[in-house]
Amino acid sequence: MADEFGQQLIALLPNLRRFAVSLCKSRDIADDLVQTTCEKALANRQSYQPGTRMDAWLFRILRNAWIDRVRKSRTEGPATNIDDAHYLIGQDGAAVTEARLMLDETAKSIANLPDDQREVLVLACVETLSYREASQVLGVPIGTVMSRLARARKKIMGELGIEDGDKRSEDKEGFVK
Amino acid sequence: MTGQRFSDETLMAFADGELAPDEQKSVEQAMETDEALAERVALFLDSRGTSQNALKPLLNEPVPDDLTARVTAMQDGGANVTAFPQRQSPPTERRWALPLAASIALVAGGLGGYFTGISSTDQQQDLALDLVTQPAIITALNTVTSGEEKDLGSVGRFKVIASYSDASDTFCREFEVDRVDRSTIVAVACRPEQTWEYRFTVVAGQSNSGYAPASSLEALDAYLDAVGASEPMSTEAEDAALKSIN
Incomplete structure (x- = not known):
């Protein structure tokens, strides 16, 4: 018997899953993360403020759960080392799923971005969070969100061969906020 | 150009x-x-x-049926997980003076965010760090008011002692976590930007009372003096500070 909160949670599962896959590049781990996120969200639902974006609130929980998992895997030793896990993705047949992620060149470019740039790109451009909302999800200042996001976007557009002409993008002159 | x-x-x-x-x-x-x-x-x-x-x-992509089913099931059993028992907080005079034994591990001053490394290999300290980076704690820091106590399940019982601003006007919160194993962590977290940073963390070893040992709190008081902490915020000021971050 899902109330409105629960219904919204179910409705957002595809978005949570997409963000989770973009973080961990594995559907199995992503589904696990989404489940953990929902558990935490239900247990802490009183901290959600109605009227604010529920997806942003859930993304923050999900990302914290991911960080937690990565950190634990580091302290627990090699058994669940996340770097190994990435290799395993390619070995156990899950490579197929990653190939699915890389549906086209852009998706491939996005997958190849550094983690910190990929997550902000997905949040701001794909999930359409504002810079402020993204900064709250990621726990970094807005200026950091903007610089990472700008780099990510230039990178994926550059790799698609539509970067503007004369590399002025590398130029650090001019005023920077 | x-x-x-x-x-x-x-x-x-x-x-x-x-x-x-x-x-x-x-x-x-x-x-x-x-x-x-x-x-x-x-x-x-x-x-x-x-x-x-x-x-x-x-x-x-279709969400796997079993995932949807599990999330739906969580909600059906939701009564068990959604309502934390809210215990009325005891009168909040500082409990520092309680005489207690215990091994104290001064974990750190100036711990950064999630990935802060510490050189010590002390397992207890690692456990403490593990604890204080739990999302539940972060959520609690964002929401629980001073004097309030909250059961964070496997994390332990979370209590905010006081909120204050430091010399650079950063919002800081002093809190304790009584862990299931009866040890207590006393910590100060501050929020200079959009994220909480642990500035001070003390692990008080096994104790029967659940209260932090006095000696660890002397270290805390010294720390608070050193950073120019204000008097604890009023309820109104704390409310406003919490609203601004949520």
Whole structure:
């Protein structure tokens, strides 16, 4: 018997899953993360403020759960080392799923971005969070969100061969906020 | 090359409609006469739609039935997980003077965020760090008011002792976590930007009372003095501070 909160949670599962896959590049781990996120969200639902974006609130929980998992895997030793896990993705047949992620060149470019740039790109451009909302999800200042996001976007557009002409993008002159 | 007057971040914010009105106007004006600048803006505009299209298939993928079923089941059993018993907090005179034994591990001053490394291999300290980076604690820091106590399940019982601002006017909170194994962590977390940082953490070893040993609290008091902590905030000031971060 899902109330409105629960219904919204179910409705957002595809978005949570997409963000989770973009973080961990594995559907199995992503589904696990989404489940953990929902558990935490239900247990802490009183901290959600109605009227604010529920997806942003859930993304923050999900990302914290991911960080937690990565950190634990580091302290627990090699058994669940996340770097190994990435290799395993390619070995156990899950490579197929990653190939699915890389549906086209852009998706491939996005997958190849550094983690910190990929997550902000997905949040701001794909999930359409504002810079402020993204900064709250990621726990970094807005200026950091903007610089990472700008780099990510230039990178994926550059790799698609539509970067503007004369590399002025590398130029650090001019005023920077 | 007038385009160089604007940083990538400024042009991106313009493309995203996130620029302040006056800045927006100056970019608009410049774009009228600077084609290269308009191209740079177009690149940021295009990148948004391009990214969305690229990851659209992932959104359209069916969510595995068993995942949906598990999340639905969680809600059906939700009464067990949604309502934390809210214990009335005891009168909050500082409990520091309680005489207690125990091994104290001074974990750190100046611990950074999630990935802070510490040189010590002391398992207890690792456990403490593990604890204080739990999302539940972060959520509690954002919501629980001073004197309030909250059961965080396997994490333990979370209590905020007081909120205050430090010398640089940063919002800080002093809190305790009584863990299931009866040890207590006393910590100070501050929020200089958008994220909590642990500034001070003490692990009080096994104790029967659940209260932190007095000696660890002397260290805490010394720390608070050193950073120029204000008097504890009033309820109203704390409410306002919490509202501003949520």
